[in-house]
Amino acid sequence: MKHYEILDAKTREKLCFLDKVEPHATIAEIKNLFTKTHPQWYPARQSLRLDPKGKSLKDEDVLQKLPVGTTATLYFRDLGAQISWVTVFLTEYAGPLFIYLLFYFRVPFIYGHKYDFTSSRHTVVHLACICHSFHYIKRLLETLFVHRFSHGTMPLRNIFKNCTYYWGFAAWMAYYINHPLYTPPTYGAQQVKLALAIFVICQLGNFSIHMALRDLRPAGSKTRKIPYPTKNPFTWLFLLVSCPNYTYEVGSWIGFAIMTQCLPVALFSLVGFTQMTIWAKGKHRSYLKEFRDYPPLRMPIIPFLL
Amino acid sequence: MAAVAATAAAKGNGGGGGRAGAGDASGTRKKKGPGPLATAYLVIYNVVMTAGWLVIAVGLVRAYLAKGSYHSLYYSIEKPLKFFQTGALLEILHCAIGIVPSSVVLTSFQVMSRVFLIWAVTHSVKESEDSVLLFVIAWTITEIIRYSFYTFSLLNHLPYLIKWARYTLFIVLYPMGVSGELLTIYAALPFVRQAGLYSISLPNKYNFSFDYYAFLILIMISYIPIFPQLYFHMIHQRRKILSHTEEHKKFE
Numbered sequence: 001m002k003h004y005e006i007l008d009a010k011t012r013e014k015l016c017f018l019d020k021v022e023p024h025a026t027i028a029e030i031k032n033l034f035t036k037t038h039p040q041w042y043p044a045r046q047s048l049r050l051d052p053k054g055k056s057l058k059d060e061d062v063l064q065k066l067p068v069g070t071t072a073t074l075y076f077r078d079l080g081a082q083i084s085w086v087t088v089f090l091t092e093y094a095g096p097l098f099i100y101l102l103f104y105f106r107v108p109f110i111y112g113h114k115y116d117f118t119s120s121r122h123t124v125v126h127l128a129c130i131c132h133s134f135h136y137i138k139r140l141l142e143t144l145f146v147h148r149f150s151h152g153t154m155p156l157r158n159i160f161k162n163c164t165y166y167w168g169f170a171a172w173m174a175y176y177i178n179h180p181l182y183t184p185p186t187y188g189a190q191q192v193k194l195a196l197a198i199f200v201i202c203q204l205g206n207f208s209i210h211m212a213l214r215d216l217r218p219a220g221s222k223t224r225k226i227p228y229p230t231k232n233p234f235t236w237l238f239l240l241v242s243c244p245n246y247t248y249e250v251g252s253w254i255g256f257a258i259m260t261q262c263l264p265v266a267l268f269s270l271v272g273f274t275q276m277t278i279w280a281k282g283k284h285r286s287y288l289k290e291f292r293d294y295p296p297l298r299m300p301i302i303p304f305l306l
Numbered sequence: 307m308a309a310v311a312a313t314a315a316a317k318g319n320g321g322g323g324g325r326a327g328a329g330d331a332s333g334t335r336k337k338k339g340p341g342p343l344a345t346a347y348l349v350i351y352n353v354v355m356t357a358g359w360l361v362i363a364v365g366l367v368r369a370y371l372a373k374g375s376y377h378s379l380y381y382s383i384e385k386p387l388k389f390f391q392t393g394a395l396l397e398i399l400h401c402a403i404g405i406v407p408s409s410v411v412l413t414s415f416q417v418m419s420r421v422f423l424i425w426a427v428t429h430s431v432k433e434s435e436d437s438v439l440l441f442v443i444a445w446t447i448t449e450i451i452r453y454s455f456y457t458f459s460l461l462n463h464l465p466y467l468i469k470w471a472r473y474t475l476f477i478v479l480y481p482m483g484v485s486g487e488l489l490t491i492y493a494a495l496p497f498v499r500q501a502g503l504y505s506i507s508l509p510n511k512y513n514f515s516f517d518y519y520a521f522l523i524l525i526m527i528s529y530i531p532i533f534p535q536l537y538f539h540m541i542h543q544r545r546k547i548l549s550h551t552e553e554h555k556k557f558e
Contacts, residue, residue: 181509263514 004063006034009052009075021063028059030074044153047077082153089143092162096170097136103174104129115180122184124192128177128260131199132170135252138207146210148217169268177260185261198255205248208234213245226291239295240303242284246276247301277301344405349460351396356453358390363446380428380438387442390449391424420445423487427494427522430503434494441486444479451475473544480540484533491522498522 006016016037018030031043047056050066052075057066066072104125108116120126176182185191212235216225229236237244253269280300287294299306340348362383369382394417400406401413428438451471458464497503504518 176508176513176515179508179513183509183511183513186511261511261513263512 003071004074006074006076009077015076023064025063027057027061044082045079047079048074081156083156083159084153085149088159092166093136093139095163095167097133099167099170100132100174103178111180124184131256142210146214148214173264173268176262176264192259195255195259199252202248202251202255205234206245208232209245242287242298242300243280246280340405345460349457352453352457356450359446359449362386376439380435388424391420427491431494431497433497434490437489437493441483444483448479473548476540480537488526491526
């Protein structure tokens with residue numbers, strides 16, 4: 001039986017003393033006990049560590065295995081209000097889906113009054129609406145049924161940041177594509193067909209990768225394994241990159257940019273590419289750190305290059 | 307804001323590469339400092355910049371004494387102003403290669419906002435040049451103090467007067483610079499609208515449009531949230547750094 005005291009990491013104030021805790025107990029259980037005395041700090045908001053400036057302990061960590069004496073000191077940091085990943089994803093993806101349609105149907109007060117509820121005479125504009133809507137519907141469905149999240153929550157301020165980004169860009173792109181003065185692609189139907197093919201292939205690829213990643217991890221677990229190509233040809237990109245889902249995502253948006261020949265779409269693709277490259281490099285680094293036998297040929301996001 | 311930002315981010319309290327990013331608590335970072343070659347280069351850079359802004363200051367005074375009025379003083383220092391303010395872009399590089407311990411993002415923001423005002427407003431809209439004097443004076447005084455601060459810090463010989471000046475004069479110079487900048491942008495507006503400067507409208511084959519007039523208005527609005535934050539950050543820094551030095555002096 002051990003005793004645990006929880007101190008504030010910044011002020012060193014004694015916040016809580018837990019005596020007679022079972023040695024097999026996990027950090028998650030300590031967090032639940034801590035919430036009882038401080039209900040405003042629900043478990044998702046708590047960061048407990050052995051050193052005030054150290055790394056957070058994981059919920060699954062067993063107390064017995066921690067390097068402490070008879071009375072252990074845990075330091076607490078408030079992570080701030082938290083929101084679930086699922087909530088954030090659903091909100092940030094539902095926005096663009098809905099917003100784009102407002103522009104597509106030329107709802108009043110966006111374009112001149114004579115254009116209210118009119119329809120574009122360009123086929124590519126209708127096609128673009130289908131592609132954009134499909135993309136976000138796919139994302140929403142994947143969030144609900146496919147993804148297995150490592151973390152339950154993220155800081156609340158992220159939802160404002162993320163929604164501004166997604167919703168803002170969606171409105172900006174949709175405004176031009178659905179504008180009465182929209183100019184269709186220079187190379188006409190050929191350009192549109194090629195770009196559509198790129199888009200569809202990359203969407204299928206992206207979905208294949210999401211499914212492959214899901215199958216790596218059993219439901220409810222947080223295990224991490226090296227992803228490998230499966231029978232699905234789209235997953236063969238794993239031979240060359242660590243995060244083919246991001247590769248396919250960039251490809252989809254490049255396809256969409258070529259299809260609509262719209263500069264704001266190209267800029268959105270560029271910004272997205274930059275962010276995904278940062279994530280891919282991070283993921284690649286963690287794979288290398290965690291697995292000695294990680295395939296050396298793989299690059300983070302672009303085969304052989306990046 | 308360009309005036310405010312430039313002093314706000316650089317809160318170094320002596321020693322090392324000189325400029326510390328806003329938000330970094332000086333106590334928690336490892337003071338590594340640039341190597342001897344980098345230090346030599348930075349000293350030269352900061353000396354040259356100090357000299358450059360002194361040239362601008364002297365130029366202003368001489369032109370005023372010669373002409374007897376404030377009109378067209380800008381033209382007398384237009385070239386060195388453009389040269390030395392644009393030269394400050396190097397500071398982004400310094401942060402990027404790590405010889406100055408500042409945030410690349412913050413430094414880019416500061417320098418780009420200055421460069422934007424010089425080239426995209428003052429240079430591009432000749433008619434805005436009358437309002438320019440207010441921020442030019444504010445920037446000149448600020449930069450002379452700032453660059454000499456860095457020079458002395460790098461040589462580990464910072465006179466208290468320079469430190470005091472850096473953390474005190476901003477109280478007047480910030481609002482002065484910000485007012486000058488806003489007045490200049492405001493003066494440029496009607497001419498931008500008239501000429502359709504830097505603007506592109508539909509239809510075009512890239513399906514893109516940009517209204518520089520609206521953009522300038524957005525820039526002016528952005529001063530409202532940004533300026534107070536930077537200003538009060540400097541006030542906070544002032545309290546921390548100047549009182550810290552006072553205490554040290556008491557114990558000597």
